[in-house]
Amino acid sequence: xxxxxxxxxxxxxxxxxxxxxxxxxxxxxxxxxxxxxxxxxxxxxxxxxxxxxxxxxxxxxxxxxxxxxxxxxxxxxxxxxxxxxxxxxxxxxxxxxxxxxxxxxxxxxxxxxxxxxxxxxxxx
Amino acid sequence: xxxxxxxxxxxxxxxxxxxxxxxxxxxxxxxxxxxxxxxxxxxxxxxxxxxxxxxxxxxxxxxxxxxxxxxxxxxxxxxxxxxxxxxxxxxxxxxxxxxxxxxxxxxxxxxxxxxxxxxxxxxxxxxxxxxxxxxxxxxxxxxxxxxxxxxxxxxxxxxxxxxxxxxxxxxxxxxxxxxxxxxxxxxxxxxxxxxxxxxxxxxxxxxxxxxxxxxxxxxxxxxxxxxxxxxxxxxxxxx
Numbered sequence: 001x002x003x004x005x006x007x008x009x010x011x012x013x014x015x016x017x018x019x020x021x022x023x024x025x026x027x028x029x030x031x032x033x034x035x036x037x038x039x040x041x042x043x044x045x046x047x048x049x050x051x052x053x054x055x056x057x058x059x060x061x062x063x064x065x066x067x068x069x070x071x072x073x074x075x076x077x078x079x080x081x082x083x084x085x086x087x088x089x090x091x092x093x094x095x096x097x098x099x100x101x102x103x104x105x106x107x108x109x110x111x112x113x114x115x116x117x118x119x120x121x122x123x124x
Numbered sequence: 125x126x127x128x129x130x131x132x133x134x135x136x137x138x139x140x141x142x143x144x145x146x147x148x149x150x151x152x153x154x155x156x157x158x159x160x161x162x163x164x165x166x167x168x169x170x171x172x173x174x175x176x177x178x179x180x181x182x183x184x185x186x187x188x189x190x191x192x193x194x195x196x197x198x199x200x201x202x203x204x205x206x207x208x209x210x211x212x213x214x215x216x217x218x219x220x221x222x223x224x225x226x227x228x229x230x231x232x233x234x235x236x237x238x239x240x241x242x243x244x245x246x247x248x249x250x251x252x253x254x255x256x257x258x259x260x261x262x263x264x265x266x267x268x269x270x271x272x273x274x275x276x277x278x279x280x281x282x283x284x285x286x287x288x289x290x291x292x293x294x295x296x297x298x299x300x301x302x303x304x305x306x307x308x309x310x311x312x313x314x315x316x317x318x319x320x321x322x323x324x325x326x327x328x329x330x331x332x333x334x335x336x337x338x339x340x341x342x343x344x345x346x347x348x349x350x351x352x353x354x355x356x357x358x359x360x361x362x363x
Contacts, residue, residue, distance in 0.1 A: 005290045038289060040137060060134065069149035070134055071212075074141035080220035082292075086140030091224070091286035093134070 006038065006124035014041070014105050014119035021052075024108045025117060029065040032101040036123040040089030041105035043119035048078045052112035056105065058088050058121075064100040075110065126262040126303030127232035127332045130156070135286035135298065136225040146227050147212040156205045157233035157330060161268040161285070162215050163296045164223035167195030172216045173225075177207035187244035189271070189324035194293040196270035200242075200328040204235055222292040226285050228300070230264055234331040243310070246324035252314035254325050258307045263329035268298045269314040271323030279312050294322075304329060 012030040019025050032039060041058045048054070053075065060070035074088040090103075105121055131148045138144040152158070160173045160181055168188045173181040181201035188197040205211070215225045240263045243256035252271060267282070269275060275288035278299040288297035297314070304310065314325050 005292075038137070042139075045140075071145075071147040072134070072136040073145045074138050075143040076141035076220070080141055082140040082221065087138065088141070088144065089137040091135040091137055091289060093284050093286060 008122040008124045010120045010122050012121045014043070014107065014117050014121070016117060018114050018116050019107055019109050020114045021109045021111060024106060027105040027121060029061065029102040029104050030121050032096055032103050032123060034097060034099060035095045037095050038089060038091045039103050039121065039123040040087045041119060041121050042085060042087040043107070044085055045078055045081045046084040048115050049113040050078050052115050053077050053110040054115060055108040055110050056086065056088050058090060059104050059106060060090055061102040062098055062100060065102040068104070125232065125332060127157070127230045127264050129228055129230045129302050131229035133227060137291060139222045139292065140220060142220045143214065143216050144225050145212050145214045146225050148210045148227065148229060151210050152205050152207050152229055153231050154206055154208050155235065156229050156231045157202055157238060158205045159200070159202045159228040159230065159266050159330070160213055160215065161200050161226045161266055161298050162223060163196060163198045163268055163270045164217050165196055165221050165270070165292055165294050166219055167191050167197060169197035170218035171199045173201050173213065175211045175213050177209070177211060178203045178205055184239050184328045185242040185244050185326040187246050187324045187326040189246040189322045190248070192248045192322040194272035194322050196294050196322070196324045198268045198270055198324050198326050200266050200268060200326050202238065202330065205229070224286065224291065224296050226298050228266065232333050233264070234333055234335060238330050240329040240331045242326070242328045244326040248320040248322050250318065250320055251316040252323040252325055253311055254327060255309060255311040256329070257309045258304060258329050260331045260335055261305070261307050262332050263304045264332070265301045265304050265310065265327055265329045267300065267312050267325070267327035269323065269325035270294045270296045271314055272321055273317070274315060276313065276315050
């Protein structure tokens with residue numbers, strides 16, 4: 001039985017593009033609404049080649065997107081996905097009270113084959 | 125005198141991966157203590173936590189829930205830092221799944237034998253709490269837990285690091301206390317339920333510089349080495 005998971009709201013989509021080995025794709029900066037206590041980048045790897053090693057990063061800015069000091073990442077591949085999904089996120093110690101807080105996702109393919117990016121940035 | 129937490133970024137969550145990283149925003153201080161707390165939704169899960177300069181962190185306390193519905197494993201680890209750069213901490217779990225990673229940098233901590241006491245507990249029970257007795261004054265205590273179906277807010281005098289929040293099949297939460305004050309019994313509680321539920325929980329108390337031994341005088345209270353507090357009395361023993 002699963003827990004009562006937070007109510008996630010999709011705030012933006014990652015760019016729907018192909019990402020070749022060595023390429024990096026970065027989403028637009030997305031506003032983090034007040035009171036939000038967590039956020040995540042979630043990627044659908046259903047169509048990933050088995051040999052692709054993917055790096056996904058979520059960055060948080062507290063100054064409107066000028067600097068991105070809060071960096072969190074995962075490295076994964078198709079064999080490690082859970083229900084064909086992976087995610088990387090951030091838990092704030094308290095509800096967001098900063099109207100200048102922003103989030104963005106960064107995706108790289110470290111090795112293997114080109115992937116087609118399907119993913120979202122969500123908050124709860 | 126207690127240590128000082130100088131960096132404490134947000135907690136990372138991960139799913140569908142064996143490798144999660146979290147970076148400090150600023151350069152670290154040579155000689156500081158780096159602490160990492162991690163959780164995963166797997167019984168007897170393994171963790172390897174490291175950074176590029178200091179290597180693999182010491183396993184100060186790891187606690188598994190044991191088999192059962194919604195099993196979890198949590199850990200608290202540390203290493204003495206020698207870097208001055210903004211380090212990225214990497215946590216590798218043995219099996220891909222769901223979990224969290226929190227990191228801290230604390231200055232003013234002992235540079236050897238930094239662990240004062242640890243506590244851990246887990247299983248299927250109607251309540252979840254752990255206890256240990258600190259032997260050093262002014263320790264810094266870091267605690268992480270995971271369980272189902274719910275966790276309570278942080279313990280009195282502790283600060284929430286994250287959660288409690290549902291990750292997948294369990295709730296995860298972390299708390300800390302920069303200065304635990306005088307020596308004595310420390311009991312931290314995750315929850316109390318009406319029926320047995322699966323949980324895991326661990327805390328580690330770290331010593332400040334100088335070991336924090338002896339006694340401290342705070343607000344008129346005199347605390348001796350064994351943690352007995354005398355309010356307004358003249359201490360008479362060998363302190």
